[in-house]
Amino acid sequence: xxxxxxxxxxxxxxxxxxxxxxxxxxxxxxxxxxxxxxxxxxxxxxxxxxxxxxxxxxxxxxxxxxxxxxxxxxxxxxxxxxxxxxxxxxxxxxxxxxxxxxxxxxxxxxxxxxxxxxxxxxxxxxxxxxxxxxxxxxxxxxxxxxxxxxxxxxxxxxxxxxxxxxxxxxxxxxxxxxxxxxxxxxxxxx
Ligand code: NI
Numbered sequence: 001x002x003x004x005x006x007x008x009x010x011x012x013x014x015x016x017x018x019x020x021x022x023x024x025x026x027x028x029x030x031x032x033x034x035x036x037x038x039x040x041x042x043x044x045x046x047x048x049x050x051x052x053x054x055x056x057x058x059x060x061x062x063x064x065x066x067x068x069x070x071x072x073x074x075x076x077x078x079x080x081x082x083x084x085x086x087x088x089x090x091x092x093x094x095x096x097x098x099x100x101x102x103x104x105x106x107x108x109x110x111x112x113x114x115x116x117x118x119x120x121x122x123x124x125x126x127x128x129x130x131x132x133x134x135x136x137x138x139x140x141x142x143x144x145x146x147x148x149x150x151x152x153x154x155x156x157x158x159x160x161x162x163x164x165x166x167x168x169x170x171x172x173x174x175x176x177x178x179x180x181x182x183x184x185x186x187x188x189x190x
Contacts, residue, residue, distance in 0.1 A: 018093075032130065036119065036123070039157070045092050046111070047108075047112075047141050047168055048179035049178075049179060050076070051108070052176050053073055053119055054176060056077075057069055058103075069170050072163055072166055072170060074110075076111070076164060078097075078099060079156060080111075081117065083151055083155045084118035084122065084152055087125065088124060090134060091135035091137055092134070099113075125148065130149050130152075132155060133145050136155075145177055168181065
């Protein structure tokens, strides 16, 4: 039997299958539904951060070895396009991907397009698909091969969150008020 577990405030919902044994039998949730719910939360938090990018500081960097603000923000915008929106194929060549990220509006538009196509692809993936391997390549060179769900959880989501944390420090150093992330910041309530 299927029943809805929860309507969550970011607009997703989880559908739960109750086991045949009834009572406290096993619960079953499609893996993609958990990933879609997680991506909704992280996309919204990242969107808030990208809306604070100061257009006149994209070339700024906090250290000579660091990426510039624009490079970090571009990288964030591209991550879902590289590591989720590509998972309908069995492999992906990095050389086939290009997006304009030279201005704040390009960065934000690239992020929105990549998130939208990521949701479209996620909706099509079964649990079996998510457990099947996917290859990331530079031309003929295989950079890594991992099950799709591992790619989503590590190379997409954890990677995005890592660079969003980096971006939040850049924005603090540039005196940009920080939006809430997992809770309030020194500037704003959650
Ligand atoms: Ni990175």
